[in-house]
Amino acid sequence: MKRFIPIFCLSILLMTGCQTIPKDALSLSPEYLAQRQMQTRKYETKDEAKILAACAGLLQDMGFNIDESETDLGLITASKMRSAENAGQIVAAVIIAALGGGAMPVDKEQKMRASVVTRTIGEEERYVAVRVTFQRIVWNTRGQVTKSESIIDPAVYQEFFDKLSKAIFLEGQEI
């Protein structure tokens, strides 16, 4: 029986040591074209800087703080911290505590990140394409990361671009 102890230790070592990068982490997923389409809109203008400025204004409208920007390459990155509490989880935690299961950690806060990339496209560069991507990290009440993911809900992008069209109009009118 004792013989198994070293084998056991070794297998634990191997398991913890084998945390390697997933095979598909840096390859294009089958959905990448659909996602690109969902995250991109084009606007008929040659003024890339103006579109970028409208995006900065829009991110502020949505409560983001700008982290970095690079006009020469058409990039803005922004982030915000928000609560990640959700009623269902809290109710479940309360029930478990009431049943004597002790305190269960629940989601507490999240960091939401956005990056906007613009580039000119089309013949004679008549259009500016805007692509936005969102992601978030969620921490629980013990400070552990419970979620880290890209946000790929089409409704999010739909609303973002509806608002961007409005923002571009507003900036054009200098309101």
Added chain:
Amino acid sequence: MKTKLSLVFVVLFVFFVGCATTQQQLLDSEASQVQLRSIQTRAFDTTDKEKTLRTVMATLQDLGFVLDKADATLGTVSATKLKGYVLRMTVTVRPRGTTQLLVRANAQYNVQPVTDPEPYQQFFAALEKAMFLTAHQAD
């Protein structure tokens, strides 16, 4: 007796593996500089640095990354992918001679450097497709 010895051996082994010094961690001293560069670098037949950087950014977005920062002067782009793991990547673009650009990428998966050639091959395959150019091995 034999069991005890092997147990001691395993414990010692764990210690050796687990105990990289701060200097080793900070400078990744075990990695071979030359080999790493050849895995992480490709040359492209273009001199348009800005367009290359913009293509790199678009490719990273296609791969599910969110851009962190970019610098046109220095020629660097950094981005992060979250998918239950944290994959951070920095790509640099610099001229090589008068006809080529060197693109170098390095990645970090959670708390480990990515030193396998395969993920980089996949990255450059995606970049090639977006650049409409062939990535040449740079050595």
